[in-house]
Structures are given as C-alpha cells and as structure tokens.
Amino acid sequence: MHVRAAIEDKWDKLLAALGEADKLRFCSDDGGRSAAILQLCAVLDFLDQTDARGLAIPLVILSRALQDLERGAKPPMLVPKIVENRPRDDWTWQRVKIVAATIMDQLHEYGGLSRPDAAKAVENVFSQYGLSKFRNRQVTDTAISKWRDQARRDRAEFGREYKRFRSIDAQALAQDAPLERKRDFLLKRRLPSLLTGIGARGPTAEKAKQRLISGRGIPKEPVC
Numbered sequence: 001m002h003v004r005a006a007i008e009d010k011w012d013k014l015l016a017a018l019g020e021a022d023k024l025r026f027c028s029d030d031g032g033r034s035a036a037i038l039q040l041c042a043v044l045d046f047l048d049q050t051d052a053r054g055l056a057i058p059l060v061i062l063s064r065a066l067q068d069l070e071r072g073a074k075p076p077m078l079v080p081k082i083v084e085n086r087p088r089d090d091w092t093w094q095r096v097k098i099v100a101a102t103i104m105d106q107l108h109e110y111g112g113l114s115r116p117d118a119a120k121a122v123e124n125v126f127s128q129y130g131l132s133k134f135r136n137r138q139v140t141d142t143a144i145s146k147w148r149d150q151a152r153r154d155r156a157e158f159g160r161e162y163k164r165f166r167s168i169d170a171q172a173l174a175q176d177a178p179l180e181r182k183r184d185f186l187l188k189r190r191l192p193s194l195l196t197g198i199g200a201r202g203p204t205a206e207k208a209k210q211r212l213i214s215g216r217g218i219p220k221e222p223v224c
Contacts, residue, residue: 010046011046014042014043014045014046017039018042022039023035024038029199030070031092032197033066033069033070034070036066037066037070040059040062040063040066041063043056044056044060044063047059061077065077066078092198093134093137094158094161095161095198096131096134096198097147098147098151098158098162098165099165099194100122100126100143100144100147100148101147101148101150101151102165102166103122103187103191104118104121104122104144105118105148105151106169106170106173106182106186107183107187109173110173110186111179111182111183112179113183116141119141119142119148122187122191123139123140123144125191125192126139126195128204129192129196129200129202129204130199130200130202131199131200134198134199169185173186192204
C-alpha cells in the first residue's frame with residue numbers, strides 16, 4: 001500500500017505540473033513552446049523516478065532543443081526536413097480549419113441553424129477573438145463552409161481529426177435540451193476555449209484566457 005500511495009502521489013504531482021504549464025499557453029505568444037518545455041521537464045522528472053529512467057534520452061534532447069530555440073539557437077533536431085510536396089498547412093492552421101468546420105457542423109445539426117447561419121456564427125466568434133485573419137489567411141463564412149465540406153469528404157488525416165473532434169461533444173449535444181443552450185455552449189464556451197490557445201487577442205479573448213487560467217472556463221461537456 002505504501003508503494004502504491006507513493007506512485008499515486010508522483011502521478012498527482014505530474015498532473016498538477018502539466019496543468020500549471022498548460023495555463024502558460026494562454027499568456028505567452030510563442031505558440032506554446034515555453035509550456036511544452038515545462039511539460040517535458042515534468043514528464044522527464046516523473047520518468048526519472050520510475051523504471052523508465054535513462055530510456056527517455058530523445059525526450060531530453062527535444063527538451064534541450066526547445067530551450068535552445070528560446071535562447072535564439074538553431075538546434076539540428078528542429079530544423080525542418082526538406083521534402084518534396086511539403087504540406088501547405090501546419091498543425092495549428094489545420095486545427096483552426098477543423099475547429100471551425102466542426103463547430104459549424106454541430107450548430108447546424110444540434111443547434112438548429114441553417115448552414116449559412118452556422119458558418120456566419122462561427123465567423124463572428126473568430127472576429128470577436130481577433131482571428132478573422134489567421135496568419136494572413138481570411139477566416140470567412142465561405143471558407144468555413146468549404147472546410148466543413150472538405151472535412152466530411154476527406155479520408156486522410158484531416159478527415160479523421162475532424163471526426164475525432166466532432167465526437168467529443170456528440171453524445172451530450174444529442175440530448176434533449178433547448179437549442180439556444182446548445183448554441184450558447186458551442187459559441188460561448190467550446191469555441192472560445194479552443195481559440196484562446198492559438199493566438200486570440202482583444203478584450204474578449206483576455207477575459208476568456210483569465211477564465212481558462214483560473215480553471216473555470218474549460219468545458220468538458222455541455223450542460224444540457
């Protein structure tokens with residue numbers, strides 16, 4: 001029992017450290033790098049207290065490489081690989097498209113909005129959070145509608161991620177509840193909680209960030 005309690009204590013400390021580092025994501029403008037460094041250090045410290053000690057050298061190298069980036073160095077590990085037909089979308093931009101497409105889809109299916117109204121509602125939230133132009137690319141209702149159609153057709157990673165993300169709230173949203181409450185959840189809680197971690201700015205975004213940092217703004221499922 002003593003050993004089990006010790007393991008649970010280490011695990012609880014790891015979860016706490018990961019949570020505190022995650023909050024840093026909402027107050028830094030480095031794309032999450034500083035938060036990732038802290039989380040990697042927490043994971044490595046945890047592994048160092050287990051039988052995995054000495055087996056996570058690649059993670060140590062990754063942690064050091066990220067820290068080198070913070071100091072302005074160019075670690076070989078993080079130099080982009082030169083490949084033919086390099087994907088146009090990085091992970092964050094693809095996530096923006098998936099999030100927009102999913103929320104639009106759920107507003108249409110569960111929130112009672114028409115396709116055009118659902119796309120426009122998502123566009124408005126992006127605008128409120130200073131993200132109507134993301135990395136010099138416009139996030140419009142037309143673009144959101146196209147991403148939604150693309151996601152539904154796609155059989156590769158984009159389509160799989162869309163389906164995975166869409167499944168998160170599907171069961172709760174399918175419950176019998178007022179349509180307005182479902183729309184409020186999607187537009188005032190779920191979408192803002194996702195946008196604050198990818199560069200949202202402005203008064204509305206700052207308020208959402210403070211709610212997330214305090215732990216009061218991360219919706220696990222709709223209150224339907």
